[in-house]
Amino acid sequence: MHRGVNDVTVAGTGDSTTPESEQVPELVIISGMSGAGRSTAAKCLEDLGWFVVDNLPPSLIPTMVELGARSQGAVARIAVVVDVRGRRFFDNLVAALADLDQAGVQRRTVFLEASDDALVRRFESVRRPHPLQGDGRITDGIEKERDLLRELRGDADLVIDTSALNVHELRAKMDAQFAGEDEPELRATVMSFGYKYGLPVDADLVVDCRFLPNPHWVPELRNHTGQDEEVAKFVFEQPGAQEFLDRYTDLLQLIAAGYRREGKRYVTLAVGCTGGKHRSVAVAERLAQRLGAHGVETVLVHRDMGRE
Template identity: 35%
Template structure:
């Protein structure tokens, strides 16, 4: 068995964001799972695995703040995986602070970091410590508004047994008035463009309607920005692929998330779908608000 036949997944993220549910999901699908693995044991476990002649082909490890005493070695371990041609992915689960706070209050469990007197400060400190790891993630999933069932559906969509599938790109339209999605890899603001909201005949329509798209795109600044935007994203994609990213969330925001951002997301979908090289999805988060 070749090394690159191995499906090797690292599950990490914020405490209370759903790592246990994610591990259960993968265990039910034939992954050999280990919870709370010290980072320094990654390479040792891989060595033992190959000595066993690869009887287990899918591995998933949960590494999080509970292993913080070993965390400083995590990045060195990741480098070792790359040097040994181990095909790995990092799944990072996240949620907004207020949601994590509510989840801990409901379960009445102590935060695993436990360095401050208040739960919120421990959550904030954990987020600070995990920032570099979050930036390394192949896939980031925001569980703020997800039930356990929703999370399973999301994971099912992302992991279909194809560990080396094409780069998946999701273009997300949103309204700044409803908050910025926390699972974005990059974000662009189109509030400087002409707003159809102030045109009576377009106010109740959305960027899914041709009339709105034509109104937004007829402005010279819209055409120029779209050209620069597609050029920038096209430039960045190969670099994200080089860093083993498997999913990109690209947010386009306007004031309410109905007109300009929806128009641009639809245009970007049309443009990048034409290449056939990537899995392209769109999500209009606030279009019905």
């Protein structure tokens, strides 16, 4: 989708062409909802050695990339934090990203998401207005921002829902995706969840395990989880369970190959059952193992396993 080259002319920065001896830096755009954790995500990348620029006007992003290419390797990775202050600002961002894509600059977009309730609580806790609410309510500003960011969110390489995350958990998610010297072709987050607690908003793919009998109704299994051997054995002894696992693994291999071709580096696979404690956990564990065996770097998260 976004492929990198070493010989690049960036629109809006003049007619000069970056010599082949100069390496175009990696670029990450950090955006998302106000109050969702953009600053924390940026600080994490800064701690990992990225050159981070906060609130850079979008029209200057191509210039920043060109300057990084001329730094003789001193600025090899750039992260730019952008927010949306209005329609014109967002239009400038879209135009700047289009220039980068046309020039073949490798870029990735990280989008920080959160529920309306979580965002309202955060703004109220710091007693600050939403930047787009004007004379209205906080929820009015959130609604305007969601509408402005809809296209950017849809094009994002990585969406992180911070509704239930604290600062340390968000940093852990960023570390899992960006730490390490060797960047893998594809990283996957496999997340078990309970439908009764809501769908994960950052999921790219959703698997529904509710067609399998629920161990919750087996008294000796109720207080265990899908990580326990007796629960996993019960789940995969059910008719269709093993066949489902095999066929979905084949499907994931097909999808993963397509993501690699399109330059998508991150995917979140959400595996759900009613409560997120038994079936989804067992299936998520097996799918994560199989993805890892096929060369996909995988992070396993059990969102709702500890809930009552």
